[in-house]
Amino acid sequence: MLTVDPTDPTPLYAQLDRGIRAAIASGQLKVGDRLPTVRRLAIDLRVNTNTVARVYAELERSGVLTTHRGVGTFVREASATQGTPARRDLDRDLRPLVDRLLAEAAVIGISLADVIRYLERLESRPTSEN
């Protein structure tokens, strides 16, 4: 479920950090769920153990995860979704995500119109959460 893309210029640790937060925010990981061990995840992602360990540590420092020694690492909070539901600055917050999507879609020949059409279909028949 969690993945990193070694060809993405974004640092691995940042990809993993975002990925975990996103999995929690979108409900794929729920409060109390146990995460893979550092070594397990490092192997699965083909990434150095230190990289995974550093991300877990940072997420624990942020209060997102909690580690019980000898037991495992768990989701601690439902990830502070929203934040400023009213004063959302979409151009600051959504823009980079959309730019990335459009840029990667364009590379494989998918246009903005295609994306919108696809999202509208998704909306009318929601798959899981969101």
Added chain:
Amino acid sequence: MLTVDPTDPTPLYAQLDRGIRAAIASGQLKVGDRLPTVRRLAIDLRVNTNTVARVYAELERSGVLTTHRGVGTFVREASATQGTPARRDLDRDLRPLVDRLLAEAAVIGISLADVIRYLERLESRPTSEN
């Protein structure tokens, strides 16, 4: 119009590269349009001249832009969009990109409907404030 966020762990050059590709994909930059000069954009984005020049150079090597020395840098015809002209399996190709967007949008409390609304605005007002 183009922006970068120095606090984003994504490298500046990657943010700018994506931003330009996305601007073209969304119609805000059209074939033949001239981009800001390297120095101008560097000042506007508060990044180094070399960083902008590097992005322009890479986008030229990728066939997205074309540069006329001593004249300027321009959007090139959308030739990069072959690849799979016919066989488009959106569920296979677009799905993972969309999933990541929605998961990361969820982190900051942005829903699918918000995303669709944002993209539709992008589509309807192309080539606005260059």
Added chain:
Amino acid sequence: MLTVDPTDPTPLYAQLDRGIRAAIASGQLKVGDRLPTVRRLAIDLRVNTNTVARVYAELERSGVLTTHRGVGTFVREASATQGTPARRDLDRDLRPLVDRLLAEAAVIGISLADVIRYLERLESRPTSEN
């Protein structure tokens, strides 16, 4: 083995790029071989670290090299050599390159026979002093 000439008007990075491609083409560098580290080569060639790093990065984007962060840079499989696997019209494709070589060799008093002798030596002693 790799060299650059600072008095040549050809940009240093282009000289190095060509030198590496030529070394691979002539068998002096083989698939899987590790290249000198960026810093090592920069010192040996008396050029800036960035110049070498830029060439390695571009050759990776071109699929000629592959880089393992924290490990090193290696020669990748000769995948770039598709294109026209069968249809090879040497008189159309090679001729102009050869003509230019011979004309420029003539400027410094080097004959066709000299060139052939030089290339044969290259071919017979591959992978010599790395």
Added chain:
Amino acid sequence: MLTVDPTDPTPLYAQLDRGIRAAIASGQLKVGDRLPTVRRLAIDLRVNTNTVARVYAELERSGVLTTHRGVGTFVREASATQGTPARRDLDRDLRPLVDRLLAEAAVIGISLADVIRYLERLESRPTSEN
């Protein structure tokens, strides 16, 4: 006959300078031959007039060309071929030319062996001078 390649990283002026010297050395231009006018050549090569004019001026300064005002520009000397026929440092002089050939040949899928074979055929049935 004279050409420049705008995609070659070598500066246009250097390409043209080399091209003229090479044409003289290889006998395509002979002593007393008239060169195209600056404007004519600029148009043919799709290059700025200043660029051609600067090359002609530099070659005149070097004694390779001579200009008769209102008449034209002419080849003045048979281009000092050889130079050090005995103590040729092939690795310094031939190497960059060969690297360029091999690198460009490799890009279009032509190997060192192909090049050698082609040159040997050329040698056995010489086409013009060389």
Added chain:
DNA sequence: GTGGTCTAGACCACG
């Protein structure tokens, strides 16, 4: 210790 990114600032090629 290896490669990657960024900056400040100089100088060059070209129009």
Added chain:
DNA sequence: GTGGTCTAGACCACA
């Protein structure tokens, strides 16, 4: 005045 190349040197990501 536009883009291109190079340097010195700092700091980061990763193994």
